[in-house]
Amino acid sequence: MAASALAAGLGPLRLGPSRGLRGRAVPRGPSAHGRGLPAPVVLGRSATACSRTEAPGSDLYCVELLRKRDYEGYLCCLLLPAEARSSAFALRAFNVELAQVKDSISQKTIGQMRMQFWKKAVEDIYSDSPPHQPVAIELWKAVKRHNLTKRWLMKIIDEREKNLDDKAYRNIKELETYAENTQSSLLYLTLEVLGVRDLHADHAASHIGKAQGIVTCLRATPYHISRRKVFLPMDICMLHSVSQEDFLRKNQDKNLRDVIYDIASQGHLHLKHARSFQKSVPVKAFPAFLLTVALDDYLEKIQRVDFDVFHPRLQQKNTLLALHLYIRSWKKRY
Template sequence: MAACVTSSKIFLTLRGSLFASHRKTLLPAAGLVQTWSPADSRRNASTASSNTESKNSEYCIDLVRARDYEGFLCSLLLPAEARGSSFALRAFNVELAQIKDSVSQKTIGLMRMQFWKKTLEDIYSNDPPPQPVAIELWKAVNKHKLTKRWFSRIIEEREKDLNDRAYQNIQELESYAENAQSSLIYLMLEAMGIKDVRADHAASHIGKAQGIVTCLRATPYNSSRRKVYLPMDICMLHSVSQEDFMRGSREANVRNVIFDIASQAHIHLQHARSFSKSVPPKAAPAFMLTVGLEDYLDKVRKVDFDVFHPSLQKRNPLLPINLYIRSWKNTY
């Protein structure tokens, strides 16, 4: 127990130190009368610029913390030189991911995707728009020379996902996950200065596992909105209809569908970990999200693959400690 408490304190200290570096005093002390000078003007301009940069960074951090909690925790454990870029990358991913659920018409979603396509071009032309995520992304691209192709793949895949239909088969879901999720991990590796084929192979499998788990996790929410995206081939194999999910069925055949899909995610995690001895040790922090994926797969197994079980909607309070311990061991 003492070890767990110590680990928790260390992790919270890490988080506190990160946020401390982003907090700035925005207002002068009350009651002070100051005389103006050109030097003061330059200092004020410099302070205003610093405050703006801080606000952009805080915006990304707060967005990731609110919408991608596990990604938020994983970013805290990255090396300092890559941490800010990680928040920018994850904030970009969140911005794209939430378009589908935040628009009532596909046309509006396409317009937002077009904004990010144009923004990407502007970023690589050193002319980012005055939008917090775009500015932080521009800084990350220039700092680490990030590959434009990975950003384009993410945008294009998210745009195709606006078609709002179920995946035809598990391979189609894996293809989506490779383009949307694995590409993000490739960018994380670049931000950490890692170029290694084995690390890329591991990233590919982790991204696919993440895409599959995300699809499972979202099933109760999507079903409540009368939308089902689970692979149709597996549903048909077990004689399960979309209506079964929409009414929250917990029958054996529905659980069999979840078992098959979850098993595929588990296989990808195993493949990713099969590279652990050959992947450069410094790449391990980029793969810490496997801890959260493993946690969900373990929980869904314990409830006999009942994807609607209430326990699956609760956060694991021990996840930060588990992540820290895995990070300390430098294993994924």
């Protein structure tokens, strides 16, 4: 069943098993939550009963949103158990809605208004009166179905709102905190959807979320540079005497690559820590961590191009990602 579901979503992207970090060796992987796709924010009506007749296609809206804006997450959701799939799509669609706010606004106040909408939406969801908005309706169903922890949803919103400021991370710790409150929180919720509430699984999720945040920051660098912005941790840039202007000019010198190497190595380290819990993590939790396949893929690719974050090869889709995800799922590993 998982194979047939995945076959329907076969498309470009990336993957592969990780290798050890030896010398300047790193593994691989990505994840990008795209921009665009304006959110149909309707503040008025409540969907208290929220039956399918009231919100036709809300589930399909979430699936399509993911397919277009978070393809790797889309493929991973297809490999989840059938009873968890729709809720996972809802959670990831919620994450995409929030992630694309920053790139779709011209003023911070507009972004804050959208975040306020989602804060109220979550409050209303837990009051059993969600707004008539496709993602909110599906999220409401997921909350009712799995008794999801409200705190994780609010953490994602709060952290995304803080990140509306166009400022570089002061240090790698600040980037990791952002990743913990967004990506790791999303993984905690996915574990709840799978019926897993386990300390070891939470530890693994924390490290995988941080690795995903780091990889996402690296992957998004060329896009940010095209908009004359640099968000890489300033402490690592300063350590190697690299300025934001060096990145904006796309310099190819060793110091700039050393910055990328240090950041990528930190991502690899988090994946290594996550896998150290593998024997203690319930097998039931493994599907939540399938995105490590994509993270491994990016880290290995950037190693092969000697940590040139602007190399065209990093922008190429891995057409075998779906297959590699299925193999990793079948092997019950992460």
